[in-house]
Amino acid sequence: MAISNLQTAYCKQNIKSMLIDYTDKFLKIPLILIILLLVSCEERFMPELNGNYQNVLVVDGKITNGTPPYTVKLSVSSNVEGPQYIALSGYEVKIMDNLGNTESLMETEDGTYMTSENGMQGVIGRKYKITLKSPEGKTYESGFEEIKNPVGIESVYAELEYQQIEEPPYDIPGYQFYIDTELGQGDSIWILWSLDETYQYESDYLTTYYYDGILHEFPNTDSLKTCWKSEKVYPFFVESTLGLTEPRFVQYPFHFVSTETRKLSIRYTIMVNQYTINKETFTYWNGVKTQNAGAGELYYTQPYQLKGNVYNTEDQDELVLGYFMVAGLAQKRIYKNRPDESVEMLYPICVLSQPDYEDFGWMFIGEPPPNPQYVTTDGFGRNALPNQQCIDCRRKGEKLAKPDWWEDE
């Protein structure tokens, strides 16, 4: 097979060593490897890949004991170099339980199929499955799986810790989040944690004017200053208690937020969605985790093709990717304020410089800008046109509006 070296962008030719940390399982199983001391070299390399597994049906959905609606997204896989989400519309999607209840999902936007808000409600102990029918008439389904009794969350808490890195400043302060779960049922429990983080932050300058061809005075100078941003934390965390003394997690370290960004600059929160899953779902997600951790390395497990739990009813060999997850859900939210003053915040802060003052003058020359340009004024009354990200907090994609659930201190 011909493999071409598309890019030879750079190559670190320093004495470097590689530490491979076998983080396959929560138990940090033995294989740790040091490939030491030598002139190793990492460079960009893209092998030539055939397109065999592109445009494969992908199922992404779940039903839990949480409040409806439940969403199922259908898409097709894309190539590795230019990943994109390619929605798949026109399918008939149904969720049914083992009591014979069925609900057809509505395609609310391309490839997104939802139950209605007052429709089916997932019930703990009941079994659910999904069926799909493609526009060409191919049918797919999953097996019945039970919504497990969700393991409760006892507490989520954060501690100030330092992460070590290769370059100065070597130690990065941040919050390490931990979780303690309640005791689960049975010998072992399998958990997937999906975290939603939201944080409040401010831009560095007050807005005094804006320019859209004409310079306007800006009435509320701090109205572009404070924003809230919500993101999902990737990758998800997945663990099993196999090998632990009891089916619960105590002080499990799952998420680290460093001070290198503004996430901790004012107030930060995470919503922990704790899914109690079955062993098969765990095997799938654990496979994802293992393979993302270090596939391709000699001391990692062999990567392999991961099939999901949905299959073509007529052709079991057809590859279908993704999972229809049936799980018990427990949730908990925790807030953390900016760490106290002794902790060095490493995120960059904007400072006005000579070009910013000069840009204010240049702004008036030529065509009016497509978007309003926001201007700030320093303590000496001099106007400057700063980097717009430093003045308009929305420029990073955040919203000015406080989420309605947000709790201030």
Place this chain on the structure above:
Amino acid sequence: MTIFHPNRFLGKGKFLFLFLILTVQLYGQKEEIMLGNEYNNLSWDSFVEKVENNFDVRFFYNPDSIPEINILIKNPPAKLRRILSENFKTYNIKISLDQNGNFFLTKGQALITHLPKDFFEYTFAKTDETDTLKISPKTDDNFLKTNSGYIARTQVVGNKKEGMLSSHAKITGRVISLKDSLPIIGATVYVEDLEIGAATNDKGFYALTLPKGKFTMNVRSIGFEEAKFKVQVLSGGHLDFYLSSMVFLIDEVEISAQSHHNVRGVQMGFEKLAIKDIKEIPVVLGEKDIIKVALLLPGVQQVGEGSAGFNVRGSPADQNLFYMGKIPVYNTSHLFGFFSAFNPDAISDFTLYKSNIPAKYGGRLSSIFDITPKQGKKEKFSARGGISPITARLLVEGPAIKDKLNYMVGFRSTYSDWALKFVKDPDVKNSKANFGDAIINLSYQIDNKNQLKLLTYYSYDKISLAKKVDNGYNNAGASLSWNHAFTGSHSFNLNFAYGQYNFNEDNYEYDLAAYKMNYELQHYEVDLDFSLTGFGKHQISYGLNSVLYKIDNGNQLPLNEYSQITALDLGEQKGTELAAYLGDEWKVFPKLTVYGGVRYNYYAYLGPNSVFEYGENLPKNPDNIIDTLEFSNNQIIQDYNGLDLRLAATYLINPDLSVKFSYNNLHQYIFMLSNTVALSPTDKWQLVNNNIKPMTGNQFSLGFYSNLINPALEVSVEAYFKKVQNLVEYKDGANLVVNEHPEMDVLQGKLDSYGMELMVKKPFGKLNGWVNYTYSSATVLVDNKITGEQNNFGRSYPANYDKPHSLNLVAIYKISKRVSFSGNVVYSTGRPITYPTAIYYQDGQKILNYSLRNEYRIPDYFRIDLALKLEGSLKRKKFLHGSWIFSVYNLTGRKNAYSVYFKSEDGSVKGYKLSIFGVPILSVTYDFKLGNYAD
């Protein structure tokens, strides 16, 4: 003391005499040396030393032919030449003197020290080394000129009277090393006139049945001078041959013993390397490594540069059996595979059997690596050592009781920690890596017929990673063997061996899950091996072989009070493997030799243990357990037996061309549990049990062997086909949870491999080395039709180490005795790899979808290495001889892929290639030894 052996220098048409001629012409005759009374009544050794110290004169002789006499000077002062003649006349030792003042003492025949007139027709080499032996060829009628050697004299076996009644006679005897009087194993005694021959067995015995008459016998072995003897057979009798080591002429270094067996021997797929022959070959970081050199042989592969384990002819690494002496070694690498666990100074040679494995060996399907440790020197104390960028080595040897007990003790230790400090990565900076090994070899000569050998071996690795994980692993072992020769040609070897491998790990990366775990394998072995030569045209070996395996899968324990880890005892395993074997090498006709061997294996998996019984035809998982069975100590849980068959035949088409065939059938009862691409030190050896069946292997090989320009160029081509049943493979996605029931994590499948190996070797000469090309294929299929379990959806896939094309070139060029250049060129197809070929999303998370197993290959591998070796001065009298090796590994700096992997960056997935030795690596190694160059 220099050892003189005439036919060595006269042979092979390589003469070093030009210098002699020049000096003759320039300096003419020297003055006669007169010796006074102070030289009277000295032993020969003291006499030589004293004379050499005081006069510009050298003596050349074979110490074994000099009787133990004191040199008497009747009328001092007397001429040296006269003194020698008078003292040695009665022993038929002739004295000759050349124009440089060199004395030659030869038994029977005097040397003529001037050249024949037509001599320059042969001359093509010259030397200016002062210590080189210079003699002239002899055209005396008493020397029989042959293709490649001269025969000194006719030896007579038996007597006419006894021979009157029979037309044939049986000759037995030993081939013995002149240097240390030890028997030489695997030497060939070949009767040129009859085109028949015999090889010596592992006690050095050969046997031949010949018609009465005069014959020319050609005796050769690796590392020794080839010698021709003229033998007159009158009746049956005993005849020992003595061979001298190759010590002087470095332009004649043998690369492999295979040369001797190449065409005539019944061995195929057989490689033998002597450490002294490969010391010039460049290796990474200047760390001489005989095992790494094995990778340059055809049919031997490795997953990645610097990874542990070898793959011989498409078999996984656990199908190789390593013996250090008689000690089984279960982990042959230091630092996860960067270096091998054997001190190169302590090794004499190693033999690799990859197609027809003698019936004596069993238990592994693919190959036997038999490493012979060095025996302590018999003559005098000696020491050697060296320093490379990674390790320091020291080895001492010598006689403890003269002619009785000699010893060899070697140590090696790393000081490589310093290198880690240069690394920026805090995880590595805080890491530590240490390794070392030690070996002690004692041999005790009870009498002529009995010898005891005690070997002990130990190696350790201690690696601490970033204050998170501490890892240690050790090999330890000991063996005691007794060799006994019966009268005649029967001998036996009784051997007790113990080998142990263990590892332990402390992992404190997360307090919650901090744990420690350990593992230990113990191997107890008792062998009784008889060999019988001279039973007609048969060479028979038979014996018993018994092994007891004890495996402690260890405990997983919480490391501290915060840890939530459940203390878990992973249980123990015990098994025994008993075998009886019989092998016969039979010269059916002068041109046809066949080998047949049977080996009956009995294996029992023993208690105490509790094992699961699973539902018939159901996957072995917790849901299908139908019963738990308890067994008491040594109770047989499950036993298996099997009959191994070994067949081989060699047919000589003509003296320089043979065709060989072999068939091997083997059983294996131990395997390594590994689901990583390369071996890791924490991979566990496990025993076959009631739920995992023994592996079986069948291999057919066919080859042609030839010496094209006798014997300067050996050419061979060998094809093989191998099938392994019940190969143990990890299940796709099996949880790496420590499991006391390995059957739940594995599936058994099939391995098919085939290939063709082409080898061209120039074993000696100023330029020597080899080039080989291998085409091979190894595919695995795991598809259990009954339980429905499969890997890779039941499709076959290439094994991780499958590299279809492989080319190795090794060349050593000796510029002079003190300077040699060497180089390697290595090419192979990239190893198979599973790439992510598509991407999809789950709740916004990008997930890579991988291809089928090993559907792709990493880029091809190519490397050139060069080394320059400088020897210290060739002065004969010196305390220490040193040598420097300057080497460049990966001269072109090609960034050979070690692995290819993918990272998600800025919303897209980027591929990366990691090269371990991505730039030329320079290293300097210094080696030293007591004494001079030749010692």
